[in-house]
Amino acid sequence: MKSTLLAFIIKELRHILRDKQTLTILLMMPLVQVILFGYALRSDVRDVRLAVVDPSPDYATIALRSRFTAGSRFKIVAVVPTIRSIEPLFRRGELDVALEFEPSFAAQLRSGGRAHVMLAVDASDPNTATTMQSYARAVINGYEQELSSGRAQSVQIIPQIRMRFNPTLESVNLFIPGLIALVLTLVSALMTAISLSREKERGTLEILLVSPLRPWQIIVGKVLPYLGLAFANVITALLAAWLIFHVPFRGSLALLLFESILYSMVSLSIGVLVASVTTSQRVAMLIALLATMLPSALLSGMVFPIASMPKFLQIVSNIVPARWFIIIARGIMLKGVGLQYLWRETLVLAVMTMILMAIAVRAFKPRMA
Amino acid sequence: MIETAAMEPAIVVRDLTRRFGSFVAVDNVSFDVATGEVFGFLGANGAGKTTAIKMLIGLLAPTSGSAHIAGLDVSMQMEQIRRRIGYMSQRFSLYEDLTVLENIALYGGIYGLTDAQIAERSSKMLETLGLTNELVGRLPLGWKQKLAFSVALLHEPAVVFLDEPTGGVDPITRRQFWELIYAAAARGTTVFVTTHYMDEAEYCDRISIMVDGHIVTLGTPKELKAKWDVNTIDELFVRLARAS
Numbered sequence: 001m002k003s004t005l006l007a008f009i010i011k012e013l014r015h016i017l018r019d020k021q022t023l024t025i026l027l028m029m030p031l032v033q034v035i036l037f038g039y040a041l042r043s044d045v046r047d048v049r050l051a052v053v054d055p056s057p058d059y060a061t062i063a064l065r066s067r068f069t070a071g072s073r074f075k076i077v078a079v080v081p082t083i084r085s086i087e088p089l090f091r092r093g094e095l096d097v098a099l100e101f102e103p104s105f106a107a108q109l110r111s112g113g114r115a116h117v118m119l120a121v122d123a124s125d126p127n128t129a130t131t132m133q134s135y136a137r138a139v140i141n142g143y144e145q146e147l148s149s150g151r152a153q154s155v156q157i158i159p160q161i162r163m164r165f166n167p168t169l170e171s172v173n174l175f176i177p178g179l180i181a182l183v184l185t186l187v188s189a190l191m192t193a194i195s196l197s198r199e200k201e202r203g204t205l206e207i208l209l210v211s212p213l214r215p216w217q218i219i220v221g222k223v224l225p226y227l228g229l230a231f232a233n234v235i236t237a238l239l240a241a242w243l244i245f246h247v248p249f250r251g252s253l254a255l256l257l258f259e260s261i262l263y264s265m266v267s268l269s270i271g272v273l274v275a276s277v278t279t280s281q282r283v284a285m286l287i288a289l290l291a292t293m294l295p296s297a298l299l300s301g302m303v304f305p306i307a308s309m310p311k312f313l314q315i316v317s318n319i320v321p322a323r324w325f326i327i328i329a330r331g332i333m334l335k336g337v338g339l340q341y342l343w344r345e346t347l348v349l350a351v352m353t354m355i356l357m358a359i360a361v362r363a364f365k366p367r368m369a
Numbered sequence: 370m371i372e373t374a375a376m377e378p379a380i381v382v383r384d385l386t387r388r389f390g391s392f393v394a395v396d397n398v399s400f401d402v403a404t405g406e407v408f409g410f411l412g413a414n415g416a417g418k419t420t421a422i423k424m425l426i427g428l429l430a431p432t433s434g435s436a437h438i439a440g441l442d443v444s445m446q447m448e449q450i451r452r453r454i455g456y457m458s459q460r461f462s463l464y465e466d467l468t469v470l471e472n473i474a475l476y477g478g479i480y481g482l483t484d485a486q487i488a489e490r491s492s493k494m495l496e497t498l499g500l501t502n503e504l505v506g507r508l509p510l511g512w513k514q515k516l517a518f519s520v521a522l523l524h525e526p527a528v529v530f531l532d533e534p535t536g537g538v539d540p541i542t543r544r545q546f547w548e549l550i551y552a553a554a555a556r557g558t559t560v561f562v563t564t565h566y567m568d569e570a571e572y573c574d575r576i577s578i579m580v581d582g583h584i585v586t587l588g589t590p591k592e593l594k595a596k597w598d599v600n601t602i603d604e605l606f607v608r609l610a611r612a613s
Contacts, residue, residue: 004478004479004480004481006478007474007476007477007478007479008475008479010475011467011471011475014466015464015466015467019466202460202461202462203459203460203462204462206456206460206462207456207462208479209427210426210427210456211479211480212448212452212479213479
């Protein structure tokens with residue numbers, strides 16, 4: 001029995017290794033995706049053009065202004081006494097953010113402990129606007145803390161778009177865990193579905209089912225090589241993230257690899273399930289794409305924050321395995337937390353694996369129907 | 370109609386029935402196939418041939434009735450039967466992206482042959498078929514079919530099931546294919562074959578013709594032609610299939 005399974009696994013490895021084009025694509029994918037997402041889809045912004053509206057310049061407004069110019073993110077393009085004069089700049093798209101101080105800013109701070117600023121952000125691109133707004137708030141907060149004499153400063157911000165960001169405001173950090181989920185989904189669910197439904201389509205599955213090979217052995221033989229490939233992909237994605245984008249890795253690598261395998265198993269089960277209910281490679285591929293790739297990209301919190309989704313989609317996102325994996329991966333990579341904080345999410349993935357595997361093995365029983 | 374053969378029959382089918390809802394695909398079919406016999410299982414498309422074969426090779430459970438292969442019950446002892454049967458389907462069923470030897474190694478491994486057995490049998494097979502070890506996808510269809518048949522025999526099964534093995538193959542290759550079938554039968558392998566080519570039916574030791582889930586006639590080609598007063602099996606087939 002053991003050599004039976006081994007012969008089958010060797011055959012699967014040969015299929016994968018022989019198809020050099022697909023293998024190359026699969027191996028390079030994490031690298032390409034990390035680079036694409038890292039550079040193209042990053043929502044952090046540089047060289048934000050800032051106009052300062054300062055009716056009565058004093059030491060406090062000048063200190064805050066200099067804080068804005070300190071980093072590479074903002075460059076001040078105009079300093080004017082009234083907001084009216086910057087309106088044309090906004091319209092012509094020569095300005096991204098305007099920062100307006102209330103009159104006698106420093107005096108207000110000193111006497112009442114609070115002063116007001118207004119942030120006007122060009123919101124024609126909502127994502128960028130949100131990002132710029134958070135940058136500006138971070139600068140203001142920084143200044144607030146500098147004035148740490150127990151006095152509070154209330155800051156008024158317009159427009160009011162709410163979106164939470166990681167403390168360093170590097171969006172690439174948030175993307176990497178999602179990317180790993182996406183790559184794993186693709187390799188595990190899609191490739192398994194394709195490879196299993198190919199056997200069905202070509203009639204080779206029938207021959208295997210007539211042979212002494214048991215259905216579970218066919219599934220294990222199909223799944224194991226892709227698990228190995230998924231493992232290689234995680235390593236590639238992590239290396240690329242670390243070497244190219246200096247994404248921090250604060251937690252345990254072993255834990256992340258373990259969770260990746262767990263997540264792969266969920267995806268593999270979905271792949272087997274998809275192949276069991278479809279009859280052709282093409283349909284299997286489309287269903288796998290629809291059922292796994294799209295939710296993993298859109299409903300997992302990878303690109304769009306779950307908190308800003310409509311209630312209905314928030315509920316749906318609970319059954320998307322990638323959602324849980326992304327929480328885990330972000331926790332391990334960015335926060336450096338361990339299983340004591342992530343056991344709930346891990347449990348969700350484990351239960352999903354068991355349920356899906358059970359359904360998949362049951363569905364994959366063309367024998368004795 | 371149990372035959373008194375010297376050996377126990379390779380296949381014994383009794384009142385085998387398979388329903389799909391209210392449709393009866395195979396209706397109370399009974400027949401025997403002797404060990405070493407080449408048995409032609411004929412019938413028009415939709416007559417129930419494929420359903421019957423699927424029950425014999427364990428891809429489908431019978432609704433009622435029984436079938437024994439090499440003395441083993443298909444309902445109870447399928448796991449033992451799997452090691453003792455070979456199967457070649459109408460669709461080409463080797464892996465085209467693997468080489469000849471890799472395909473042989475796969476099936477040898479699945480059927481539990483040792484590495485030494487696989488090495489010995491595969492070199493013999495290449496020699497007999499006059500093949501070199503290349504990707505199966507590069508072989509002409511006729512060669513693929515001959516190879517698939519040889520691979521189905523790799524583990525020396527007691528019975529080999531061939532479901533329209535020569536579909537789409539030229540007459541010369543079909544001829545060569547049947548030589549392989551005879552050679553296997555001569556070694557004692559029972560061959561259970563379905564075909565659409567009536568000239569091939571004439572090569573069989575015995576044939577049965579299935580119409581609408583029933584076996585309407587069974588015997589040697591010579592007997593049947595005499596019984597129904599026809600010159601060829603083709604004529605007989607057309608007459609019986611049309612009568613339904």
